[in-house]
Amino acid sequence: MSHLEERLEKDLNEIRTALAKQAEQVEKQVINAIRALQTGSRDQAYATVLNDHPVNREMRRIDRLCHSFIAVHLPSGSHLRLLSSAIRCNIELERIGDYAVTISREAVQLANPPSGEIERQLDNLATGAQAMLSQAVKAFNELNADLAEGTMVMADPVEHNLNEIYDAMMGGEAGTDLKELFAIFVIFTNLKRVVDQAKNLCEETIFAVTGVQKRAKVYKVLFLERDGSFLAPMAEAIGNKLMASTGNFGSVAGEPGEIESGLAAFLQERGIEFEPTRCRAIADMTTHELASQHVVVGLDAPVSEFVENMPFHASVINWQLRDIEGEGEARYEAAYRELAVRIKDLMSLIRGDE
Amino acid sequence: MSHLEERLEKDLNEIRTALAKQAEQVEKQVINAIRALQTGSRDQAYATVLNDHPVNREMRRIDRLCHSFIAVHLPSGSHLRLLSSAIRCNIELERIGDYAVTISREAVQLANPPSGEIERQLDNLATGAQAMLSQAVKAFNELNADLAEGTMVMADPVEHNLNEIYDAMMGGEAGTDLKELFAIFVIFTNLKRVVDQAKNLCEETIFAVTGVQKRAKVYKVLFLERDGSFLAPMAEAIGNKLMASTGNFGSVAGEPGEIESGLAAFLQERGIEFEPTRCRAIADMTTHELASQHVVVGLDAPVSEFVENMPFHASVINWQLRDIEGEGEARYEAAYRELAVRIKDLMSLIRGDE
Known part of the structure; x- marks a missing residue:
């Protein structure tokens, strides 16, 4: 020495x-x-x-x-x-x-x-x-x-x-x-x-x-759609496809209906396997489940309409999606494009781009 | 450059x-x-x-x-x-x-x-x-x-x-x-x-x-003696003589009596000018005055006996002074020695020795 x-x-x-x-x-x-x-x-x-x-x-x-x-x-x-x-x-x-x-x-x-x-x-x-x-x-x-x-x-x-x-x-x-x-x-x-x-x-x-800094956290993001017919499940699918390493995405509905039957085929064309036919109701989530969410995103309805007391550490944002118009494929296409950009921006905000 | x-x-x-x-x-x-x-x-x-x-x-x-x-x-x-x-x-x-x-x-x-x-x-x-x-x-x-x-x-x-x-x-x-x-x-x-x-x-x-670190704080220390006859005024005088640059010392009494008449002469021999004849009563202090004290020291009685609600940022310590015996000069001498050591230790604790 x-x-x-x-x-x-x-x-x-x-x-x-x-x-x-x-x-x-x-x-x-x-x-x-x-x-x-x-x-x-x-x-x-x-x-x-x-x-x-x-x-x-x-x-x-x-x-x-x-x-x-x-x-x-x-x-x-x-x-x-x-x-x-x-x-x-x-x-x-x-x-x-x-x-x-x-x-x-x-x-x-x-x-x-x-x-x-x-x-x-x-x-x-x-x-x-x-x-x-x-x-x-x-x-x-x-x-x-x-x-x-x-x-x-x-x-x-x-x-x-x-x-x-x-x-x-x-x-x-x-x-x-x-x-x-x-x-x-x-x-x-x-x-x-x-x-x-x-x-x-x-x-x-x-x-x-x-030499490893604070481990990259996996953020839990929950999408809420009034009837859970296609926006929330689509957002969940996009998130889990684009950002699986940094996010954990889920979808719920305020008052669940059926998921539109064309959605699975549309997503499959984009390489996303999709099977569910119904979203879960947000009211059925336990406080503990809700509290473990990092962000809850209202897609076509304010989250506060369905959750009275949001747990302390869960953040809420309500997106005003542009009118998703058209029919069939075109409508899905428009929703897909807008959701993909929004989800990417959200994850950039909370996670950064490293 | x-x-x-x-x-x-x-x-x-x-x-x-x-x-x-x-x-x-x-x-x-x-x-x-x-x-x-x-x-x-x-x-x-x-x-x-x-x-x-x-x-x-x-x-x-x-x-x-x-x-x-x-x-x-x-x-x-x-x-x-x-x-x-x-x-x-x-x-x-x-x-x-x-x-x-x-x-x-x-x-x-x-x-x-x-x-x-x-x-x-x-x-x-x-x-x-x-x-x-x-x-x-x-x-x-x-x-x-x-x-x-x-x-x-x-x-x-x-x-x-x-x-x-x-x-x-x-x-x-x-x-x-x-x-x-x-x-x-x-x-x-x-x-x-x-x-x-x-x-x-x-x-x-x-x-x-x-290059100046956090400015050295001047700590306020208040001595409390049951009748304020000599311990508290003496402690105040010692503190202000030994530690004037880092401490601001005061004295009060629980139930004020006269200050012993021999004290002034004793202190003067040690180069300390001393005039007061009575301690103030601690009950006469405003909450604000009390709150500005850093430490309140009970010399021959617990402070809690005279102050029910001590302000949040004022600390209290109760010293058990050894029996100060003897008469006249000898008694002052014993008190002086013990107080000087205690005050020095207290200030070392809260201020350090730099």
């Missing part, structure tokens, strides 16, 4: 050690914040708030270390990737520290620690968040991309859990004192953020090790 | 132009989110959500530009500072984009746009947040540290405003539907975050131009 390589390894280790220590510190802060909340200990809550100051200072020091590493060593390839990840992990850890502070500050605002159903839910959520954070940190420290990959999925049950908690809160199970309710709401939201940042740490680990 | 210098300028300009465009885009997103909220337009809300995708992609592209700039040009001094700032501004802009998305998603959850008092408050807050963001972006684009400095103070009225809004909400002025209340709460919180990030942009600008 040359002198320069030795120096590079030494400086890199310094950064990794500093990050590992910072991560340990931040994990402790989260644990203390949760404990303060669960036990109602104001002393512990305020101690957690004050202990955020050293975390912030260490964040700035690590930032300086990273930038001076870059300036000194001119890293490239895997070393530059590691540094980029380190810079971002550093910011993420500092943010997790902030969430611990917010949880602690809200804990102090509560007259009593959470009890009953809310306590049970909190314990669940807190346990999940801590376990995930701890494993995410381990994966980054060991630069273990497989472990990072395995840790990311731990976020799903937490998200599911959170929806239940919000429902329980809206249902009045956390009491009716507004100030207390907001405090609990903020606490849960911040625990969720810990989970989000843990996920980010995993992504940084994967990037540092493999 | 050498070829390399020319190339460096060109690459730097590319990054600055990209950031300026991204900032413009993000500002638009915030404006659209607010407009969607104010008008109740779901189409605009969902369009804002979907338009976050290009913002995210551009963030990743700018990140790559920055890192490849560093790898290629090995910048130092003011160039490295500018790059560090650019990397952080890039992340901050992307986050502001996220807040626009959250505001839009919550807007969709509202049955009707905010009205009455809440509408008025929202307009205020939104106007303030937009103006500040726009000016912060201008300051960064022009690398104008003075403008950045002047913009940061715009955050104060917004924070004040927000407290009023929360009070209005707790008072029931936003209605009683829990789901709606949470939505409005989240919207206001996210507008506040826009303001926080605008402040960060200003700090990055100041750092890029002057």
Whole structure:
């Protein structure tokens, strides 16, 4: 190993050690914040708030270390990737520290620690968040991309859990004192953020090790047609033909009728196998199914006409298709052309053209 | 200008132009989110959500530009500072984009746009947040540290405003539907975050131009003694002698009595001028005064005994001072020594030792 390589390894280790220590510190802060909340200990809550100051200072020091590493060593390839990840992990850890502070500050605002159903839910959520954070940190420290990959999925049950908690809160199970309710709401939201940042740490680990940026997401797009006679099934078929690698397309109807009999033949001519004779009714979808959609597109009717409460993370757009006129083949042709362009534009918007 | 210098300028300009465009885009997103909220337009809300995708992609592209700039040009001094700032501004802009998305998603959850008092408050807050963001972006684009400095103070009225809004909400002025209340709460919180990030942009600008990191904050520390006879005034005097540059120390009493007559002489021997004869009662402080304290320290009684609702951002610690025994000079001496160490440790914790 040359002198320069030795120096590079030494400086890199310094950064990794500093990050590992910072991560340990931040994990402790989260644990203390949760404990303060669960036990109602104001002393512990305020101690957690004050202990955020050293975390912030260490964040700035690590930032300086990273930038001076870059300036000194001119890293490239895997070393530059590691540094980029380190810079971002550093910011993420500092943010997790902030969430611990917010949880602690809200804990102090509560007259009593959470009890009953809310306590049970909190314990669940807190346990999940801590376990995930701890494993995410381990994966980054060991630069273990497989472990990072395995840790990311731990976020799903937490998200599911959170929806239940919000429902329980809206249902009045956390009491009716507004100030207390907001405090609990903020606490849960911040625990969720810990989970989000843990996920980010995993992504940084994967990037540092493999060079793969955040995996390309497969977007779920649902087309809605009033009677489901040809527009929605055609749009689904076009999407799945043109964009199968980046999108997952489906079709539903407001009040299902038969799918026009000529559609299958028309699509087959364009190399698209098509069999269904009826669209499903959007009213038959479960909330969970609907919530998993990324975009719901109203083709000839506003989606709101058929869905009263659209889940939080599903977006709705209503297209005003130009009048699709003519008969038989000509009509299909016109619809096909317009839909293909629209779908392509939509996917360019949400996915980009890389 | 050498070829390399020319190339460096060109690459730097590319990054600055990209950031300026991204900032413009993000500002638009915030404006659209607010407009969607104010008008109740779901189409605009969902369009804002979907338009976050290009913002995210551009963030990743700018990140790559920055890192490849560093790898290629090995910048130092003011160039490295500018790059560090650019990397952080890039992340901050992307986050502001996220807040626009959250505001839009919550807007969709509202049955009707905010009205009455809440509408008025929202307009205020939104106007303030937009103006500040726009000016912060201008300051960064022009690398104008003075403008950045002047913009940061715009955050104060917004924070004040927000407290009023929360009070209005707790008072029931936003209605009683829990789901709606949470939505409005989240919207206001996210507008506040826009303001926080605008402040960060200003700090990055100041750092890029002057090399000065986040200004050292002067922390307000308030000492509380049950009767205010000597511990609290002594602690105040010690703090203001040892740490005047980083702390602003005060003293109050739970139930004020006279300050012991020997204290002034004792302190004067240590070079500390001391005149007051009575501590103020903590009950006479306004909420605003109390809220501006960073830490409130209970010296011989728990602070909670005298303050029922501690403001959100003020931290409380209760010291268990060892028994301060003896009489006259010896008793003062013992208190002085213990307080000096404790105050120094406290300030090291919250401020560091740089």
